Amino acid sequence: MGLSVMRLLPIFLGALAGLISDELAVQAPMVVEAKVGATAILNCTFHPPAKDLILYWTRLDSAGGISSVYIHYQGKVDTRFTDPTYVTRSSLVGDLDKGDASLRLGPLSPADRGTYCCRVKHAHGTDVAETQLHVLNSSRLDTPWTLQVDPSGLTDTTAPPSTRPWLDANANSTWVWVAGLGGGAVVVLGVLWGWHRRRMHGGTLASPPPQLSAPH
CATH class of the missing domain: 2.60.40.10 (Immunoglobulins)
Known part of the structure; x- marks a missing residue:
């Protein structure tokens, strides 16, 4: 009797596994x-x-x-x-x-x-x-944000995607557009260098500001 049960046990377990796998x-x-x-x-x-x-x-x-x-x-x-x-x-x-x-x-x-x-x-x-x-x-996924720098007051203001120019004393338009996606942002500060050069040389911007790499 015990031997018969032992022989049937693998068959029973195999059938049970098949039922479980077919669920x-x-x-x-x-x-x-x-x-x-x-x-x-x-x-x-x-x-x-x-x-x-x-x-x-x-x-x-x-x-x-x-x-x-x-x-x-x-x-x-x-x-x-x-x-x-x-x-x-x-x-x-x-x-x-x-x-x-x-x-x-x-x-x-x-x-x-x-x-x-x-x-x-x-x-x-x-x-x-x-x-x-x-x-x-859509704006949450792919609309860039913009940072603008006002050379006259050194004030950073966040602006919508349409860039607003800032005018200096010589009516020269200087602006900077900084765009970022998601959690990353790239900041361009070249305009600050131009403003500094203008003040040091009596309001004349002799050469354009160098391209500065944004910090990583």
Whole structure:
């Protein structure tokens, strides 16, 4: 009796491992970021793949409301219950036969921020994965900031991207444009050298200021 059990144990464990490995599992990144007006790819994969499945993409907003973003049912997209605001802006980019349920969404608006749920259901079960979509303003990603220096008062003032010239006593226009992206900034101080030379030589700027390398 004991010998028979020992012989059957590997078979039982192998069958159990097969059941566990065949259990449906869905995975998606925790966060996706994209700009207003751009297109976001919401990645979602599942295992094991299956041809006969139901795919639901839904959005949960901060107020607890749920919107139907994309539905794939009986081998094709089903728009009967999809929120009208997503019908023309959502499409499947993944290959479901290979376990890829990734979604393309765009163009984005600030109202698209929220939690997106990728839910897959087939013969091996049902599972869901969530992704936070952050929709960022364009200025937050790629608009440079500007620093201008007033030679008359040695006052640094932050200005919008349109540069304003400063006029000296000889009506010569001197200005400096300093642009930075993200957390890095490049500061050009050549105008200070010109101002110093002008004061030392009686208000005449004999030569242009040298190009100074910004500190790293």
